[in-house]
Structures are given as C-alpha cells and as structure tokens.
Amino acid sequence: MKPIAETPTDYARPYRPWPVAAFNALARRTPRAGSLRRLDADRMLANARRRTGLEDLGDERCLTALRVLVRAINDEAELTPTGVLLQRQRIEGALANRLRAQQMLKRHPQIHDLELGKVVLIAGLQRTGTTALHRLVASHPDMRALMSWEALNPAPLPGEGDRGFDRRLRRGRLAERTIAYLAPAFFAVHPIDHDAPEEDILLLDLSFMSQTAEATMRVPSYATWLEGQDHAPAYRDLRTLLKVLHWQRPAKHWVLKTPHHLEHLDVAFKTFPDLTLVQTHRDPQVALASFLSMVAHGRGVFSDRVDAKAIARHWTAKVCRMIERAEAVRCQTDPARFVDVLYRDLLRDPKAQLERIYRQAGIPFCAEAQGAAALALKRNPQHRHGKHIYNAADFGLGGTEAGDGFAAYRARYRIPSERSP
Numbered sequence: 546m547k548p549i550a551e552t553p554t555d556y557a558r559p560y561r562p563w564p565v566a567a568f569n570a571l572a573r574r575t576p577r578a579g580s581l582r583r584l585d586a587d588r589m590l591a592n593a594r595r596r597t598g599l600e601d602l603g604d605e606r607c608l609t610a611l612r613v614l615v616r617a618i619n620d621e622a623e624l625t626p627t628g629v630l631l632q633r634q635r636i637e638g639a640l641a642n643r644l645r646a647q648q649m650l651k652r653h654p655q656i657h658d659l660e661l662g663k664v665v666l667i668a669g670l671q672r673t674g675t676t677a678l679h680r681l682v683a684s685h686p687d688m689r690a691l692m693s694w695e696a697l698n699p700a701p702l703p704g705e706g707d708r709g710f711d712r713r714l715r716r717g718r719l720a721e722r723t724i725a726y727l728a729p730a731f732f733a734v735h736p737i738d739h740d741a742p743e744e745d746i747l748l749l750d751l752s753f754m755s756q757t758a759e760a761t762m763r764v765p766s767y768a769t770w771l772e773g774q775d776h777a778p779a780y781r782d783l784r785t786l787l788k789v790l791h792w793q794r795p796a797k798h799w800v801l802k803t804p805h806h807l808e809h810l811d812v813a814f815k816t817f818p819d820l821t822l823v824q825t826h827r828d829p830q831v832a833l834a835s836f837l838s839m840v841a842h843g844r845g846v847f848s849d850r851v852d853a854k855a856i857a858r859h860w861t862a863k864v865c866r867m868i869e870r871a872e873a874v875r876c877q878t879d880p881a882r883f884v885d886v887l888y889r890d891l892l893r894d895p896k897a898q899l900e901r902i903y904r905q906a907g908i909p910f911c912a913e914a915q916g917a918a919a920l921a922l923k924r925n926p927q928h929r930h931g932k933h934i935y936n937a938a939d940f941g942l943g944g945t946e947a948g949d950g951f952a953a954y955r956a957r958y959r960i961p962s963e964r965s966p
Contacts, residue, residue: 552730552842552934556853559845562726565627569849572626581626584633586615593640602640603647603785606778610753610771611636617758617767624762627727628847632762638697639751645700646751646789653707659788662798664817665906668806668871669825670864672835674888676736677925678825679802681899683742684921685914689796690742691787693717699748699786701793708793714739728846734839734933736925746803748786754779756805756863761843763852765859772866776809780816798908807867810874820882821906824871827888828963829951833864834942838935857940868954881905889961895922 553560561569572581590608594600602608618624618632650656665682669675683690694710694717702712717739724737731737749755754776759768787799806813807824814820837857844851875883884905886898899918903910954960 552733552838554838554934554936554939556838556841556845556851556939559842559849559851560728560730565727569625569627581629583619584615584629584636586612589615589633589637590640593637593644596637597641597644597648599644599648601647601651602643603650604752604778604782607643607752607754607782610774611640613770614753614758614764614767617764618762621764621766622762622848623850624847625849628762631847635750639753642699643751645698645702646786649700649707649789650785653792656788656792657785659791661784661787661791661817662796662819663906663908664820665798665800665823665902665908666806666813666817666820667800667802667823667825668804668810668813669823669886670807670827670829670832670836670867671804672832672839673825673827674886674891675802675804675825677895678823678886678891678898679742679744679800680925681895681918681921682800682823682902684917685798685800685903685908685910686917687797687908687914689791689794689799691745691748691790691801693721693737693739693741693743695790696743696745696747699751699790710793724846728842731842731846734842742800742802744803744805745783745787745801746805748783749779749803749805751786752779752782756808759859759863760840762847763844763850763855768859768863776812777815780809780812784816798906804867807871810871810878814874814878814882821884821902822882823884823886823902825886825888825891826958826960828960829864829955830937830942831963832888833861834935834937834940835933836860836864837937837940837942838933841940853939854941857942861942865951868951872954872957885958887958887960 575581586608615636622628624632665688667675667679667682679690682688694713697717697720698713701707701709705712721737721739724731746755746757750757754771754774758764791799810822813822837853837860840856840860841851841853844856884902886902891898896915896918900910903914
C-alpha cells in the first residue's frame with residue numbers, strides 16, 4: 546500500500562470511506578436493522594457451530610467472558626453498524642477457531658505432548674519497540690513466531706488438510722487489505738503484514754480474555770471485570786494453541802510478544818517454565834502518548850464517538866497497573882530470567898540487543914542468524930508506512946501527568962527522557 550505523509554490527529558472525526566459512511570447512515574434509518582445495532586452471544590455461538598458443523602469448544606469458561614464482553618459492547622461501545630458487523634465477524638471467527646482447534650486435538654491427541662522449546666517472551670509497555678524487536682528475534686532460523694495469517698486462523702480451514710494453509714494465507718491478505726481500506730493511516734501507527742510475526746494476544750482473544758477489546762472499543766465494565774479474573778485458563782488455552790501451530794510448522798524455539806503479558810507475568814512463568822522475559826523500556830510519557838493515539842485511531846474504525854480524554858484516563862491507569870504488577874512479579878523472580886532493553890539502545894545497536902537476548906535464552910547467534918537479522922532490519926525501516934504524529938496535549942496530558950507518575954519506574958531502569966513529537 547502507498548505510505549501516507551503523516552497520521553491525522555482529529556480523533557473525534559474518524560476517517561470513513563464514503564461507501565462505509567453511506568452504509569452506516571442507511572442502516573441507522575432501517576427500522577428492522579436490530580442485528581446491526583446489537584450483538585447476541587448465543588446466536589453467534591450457534592452460527593459458529595452451524596458453519597463448522599462442530600460442537601466442542603474445549604474449556605467453556607470462555608463463554609462467561611464472551612457474555613460479559615458482549616454486554617459491554619452493547620451497552621457502552623456505541624459502535625457504528627459497520628463496527629457491529631466487524632465485531633460479530635471477529636467473535637464468530639474466534640468461536641469457529643476454538644471449534645476447529647478442538648477437533649484437531651481430537652484427531653491428533655499427540656499434539657498435547659509436544660514441547661515448544663525455549664520461549665522468548667517480549668512484554669514491554671506499548672510503543673516501546675516491541676514490534677520491531679519481535680520481528681528481529683523472529684528472524685532467527687531456529688525461532689518460530691505466530692504469523693499474522695495464523696493468528697486469524699490457527700487451525701486449518703476445510704479443504705486444507707492437517708497442515709495446509711493456502712486458504713488461510715488468502716484470508717490473511719484480504720484482512721490486511723480490509724484494514725488498509727477502512728483505516729489507511731493505521732499502518733503508519735502500527736504495521737500489519739499478513740505474512741509477518743503478530744502478537745499472540747490474538748490467540749488469547751479466542752478465550753475472550755485479553756486487552757484487545759478495551760484497546761479497540763469503549764468497554765469499561767468488561768475491562769474492570771477482566772482485571773478481577775484468574776487468567777490461568779486463558780494462558781493454558783494459549784499454550785495449547787501454540788502446540789497446534791507447532792505441530793503444523795515445527796521449529797526449535799518460540800518467540801512471543803504482547804504488552805498484555807506485563808499484567809500477568811506470574812501466570813506466564815507458570816505456563817511456560819522455560820521462559821526468558823524481554824522487557825522493553827522507553828520514556829513512558831512519550832510511549833503513553835503514542836499508544837493513546839494508536840487506541841484512538843483503532844477505536845475510530847468501529848465507532849463514530851472517540852473521546853481522546855476518556856481514552857487517556859482509562860489507559861493511564863491501566864499502564865500504571867501493568868507496571869506495578871510486573872514489578873511485583875520481578876521482585877519475586879530470578880533476575881536471570883529477564884533481559885531489559887532500552888528503546889534508545891535498540892535503535893542505536895539492534896544487533897547488540899539481539900546478542901544479549903539470545904545469550905540469556907541460551908540460543909546461539911550464528912552467522913546465519915546475524916544475516917537474517919540484517920535482512921529483517923532492511924525490510925522493516927522506521928516510518929515505512931508514513932510518520933505517526935501524536936501529542937500528549939491532544940489527550941489532556943501536560944508535561945507532568947504522564948511523567949511524574951512513572952518516576953520510580955523510570956529511575957529503576959534508567960530510562961532516558963525523550964522530547965515528545
């Protein structure tokens with residue numbers, strides 16, 4: 546796709562292709578368009594079962610989370626008709642994926658016994674270089690990452706056999722093009738490539754226990770409920786899905802990545818005993834402003850009502866919680882399990898940071914791996930889709946609200962200050 550010059554900052558007026566705007570206007574005037582206004586959890590489950598011809602979801606605790614999420618979407622998110630359609634498609638797709646994965650496990654129960662090898666988990670705050678580092682670590686010939694097309698459909702689709710993926714690749718390309726059509730500026734904020742490594746939070750979405758919903762919609766009641774839940778079942782589902790993927794395309798080791806894990810490091814270490822945790826660090830004042838902009842752009846895909854200051858209130862508190870919970874786990878865990886990477890150092894010398902990570906994880910950084918990393922750097926230059934423009938003031942944050950609250954965190958990791966764009 547053609548890169549844009551820079552991202553817009555008028556969050557209150559999200560971009561709409563005219564056919565989408567026209568559809569939304571027409572749907573709102575249609576008296577009987579109830580299905581374009583509200584979601585129904587039971588109906589979506591029935592549709593997924595009918596489409597797949599399957600019944601077994603595995604651990605059905607996911608349905609409790611689904612119903613809480615759907616209630617919050619209906620009552621709080623203020624989605625456009627297009628937003629409702631997209632969320633229905635996403636949820637039914639997640640349910641269908643659970644059904645297909647469970648069927649695959651029944652056909653091949655040996656999948657449960659697979660070992661994933663060494664697991665490197667990247668879990669810094671949002672907008673601290675996690676995506677760039679993820680793609681670099683994943684370039685190692687012995688590493689396996691979740692690919693974007695796999696995240697959309699972890700188990701093979703009908704007609705693909707047990708290890709085929711042609712249909713899934715095509716669907717991945719279509720999803721990439723759809724996002725580019727609905728929100729062309731979003732790619733400058735966060736690159737999305739159907740054949741590149743993607744966040745494993747999209748696998749946690751299949752349990753309906755992730756931060757994805759609150760990052761893309763206004764669902765405060767769901768977010769509050771989620772913070773009080775036991776996330777161990779969702780992480781067990783994540784591990785099982787990784788084994789399903791591992792059986793299809795084996796590798797020696799895995800690299801995972803999502804900021805979501807910072808809030809649940811205790812569960813992550815129990816789920817993946819042979820885990821090396823890589824935590825990225827950047828000036829939290831700048832990182833937060835960048836992430837708030839990303840959330841605002843994302844919410845604009847689904848809703849006409851994007852309140853930048855409300856987003857800031859929610860996510861400033863959330864980021865503080867993530868830092869506090871991560872620090873609590875780190876205080877009780879062997880320091881040798883962690884690698885800290887400053888955003889500044891990652892930009893200055895990415896090869897040196899890769900060497901540190903592989904050394905800590907016990908993975909050789911051979912000449913072939915060095916060449917692959919160099920190629921990954923060349924393929925993913927900064928601003929390749931356009932420049933991301935953002936400002937803390939757009940979210941009601943001055944020079945201190947987003948800075949002083951993170952003083953202890955900044956001091957502990959010696960995080961240098963940056964000038965906000």
